[in-house]
Amino acid sequence: MFRSRPRKRALRIFFATDIHGSERCFRKFLAAAQSYEADALVLGGDIAGKGxxxxxxxxxxxxxxxxxxxxxxxxxxxxxxxxxxxxxxxxxxxxxxxxxxxxxxxxxxxDEAFRKAIIEQIEAWCRLADERLAANVRILITPGNDDPLAIDPVLKSAPRIECPEGELCELGPVLMASCGDVTPTPWNTEREFSEDELGGRLAKMLDQVPPGRRVVVNFHCPPYGSGLDFAAELDETLKPVIRSGRPSIIPVGSKAVRDAIKKYQPVVGLHGHIHESRAAQQIGKTMCLNPGSDYTADVLRGAIVDFADDGSYIDFLFTSG
Known part of the structure; x- marks a missing residue:
């Protein structure tokens, strides 16, 4: 019996999401480059605080x-x-x-004072990344639905930060497609679209992928019904719905995201948005990951993801620290 030789790692991504303005979590995110020997740090949305x-x-x-x-x-x-x-x-x-x-x-x-505080913090974080990261480590930060549109030019103008929102980005042996948009939520944030609109936005990016290139999708919204998107059902007053004496838990992800993953079959899907739904799920050939978020406890949840030199997915590991 012959065993295949282990694939050599060509790229290691450390992915985290939904830190919502946490100073401690952002510093832990930067430290993850050295702690986990990551080639690239990816912060996948909802980086701004809530108020x-x-x-x-x-x-x-x-x-x-x-x-x-x-x-x-x-x-x-x-x-x-x-x-x-x-x-x-x-x-x-x-x-x-x-x-x-x-x-x-x-x-x-x-609101003006709030947005000023967001921008000042993100500008400070960009400077901190420049100070603390080794020159060979890439850092990519993309927005989520809780992030105002005003942060995009701040991220894109920072010399040390890459912000490939709505774009394809070369990342070693893979292409990364990023989208911070989500389907409608009770909070009516700035980056919400109908399922049809979101599907069109995703297709516009993914249709540009050259044949044979392997892709990682960094989609803030998780795929519907994947186990990465379970959250409490809310009533019209935003209170949890109780059924049979227990909170009702329902899938709240996007069907457009799930359809895109099924159609285009990226090697890995990186997701967030639903803090309490830390999970991994294979959809076709795609390994979909939501590391979850626990920023209120000063805990940074993340995922280490390794890729071979041909862009194929090797393995992942959820982290917490």
Whole structure:
């Protein structure tokens, strides 16, 4: 009996997603290049935080509304308060009484401050990547549906970051096709499309793949009914639906993404969006992965994926740390 020789690794990707503004998770993401000997880091969407929490400074006391509760700390604990807010996926800004009051009443003013905080953080992250990564490590960051469109030019203009959103990108022995768009959600974010529209956007990219080239898809939305897309069913008030005394869990992924995977058969699908649905599933010849997200616990969940020099998929390993 003859055994085939093990395929030599030509490319190792470390993939993570849905860190929602977590400073600690982003630093862990950069450190993964050395820890896991990755050739390329891929951050697959929803990198921005979920909102902005104003902190009122008054006579050495810092006060903020955190999860509906008033939290007050002395000046010495300001950073701890801001770290706690960041851990929940939010930004914070210290403001005077007038600005805090205006943010509570003027949604547009609050949104402008929120978007400013997002862009400032991403610009800082781009600089940090330049400082910390070895020159031979590639870093690719693409947006997700929770990321405002305003971040795209920031990522694309950063000299150390690659942002191939909506494009095919050469990545060693494979091509990577990236799309941060999703099907409609209850939150009406900026990158939502109908199944037909999303299918058209995916086909526009994948139809350009030269015959014989192996492809990795970096699609933020997971394929429907794949086990990568299970989430709680919500009612019209965004509360979990209870059936038979238990929360109802349903597939919420995209049928267009699943159809594209079945038609084009990429070697690997990298997905996110549904934090609680960490899973791997083979669809035809495609290994689809969702490493999940646990950023509120300061835990970076990821996936190491290895490829041979002909672009074929070798193996994967989920990570947590």
């Amino acid at each position: 902005l929490v104003p902190i009122r400074a008054d006579n050495g006391t810092f006060t903020a509304q955190v999860r509906g509760e008033t939290v007050a700390v002395p000046r010495a604990d300001e950073q701890r308060l801001r770290d706690d807010i960041n851990r929940l996926g939010f930004y914070s800004v210290v403001a005077d009484d007038e600005s805090v009051e205006r943010m509570s009443k003027d949604a547009r003013f609050l």
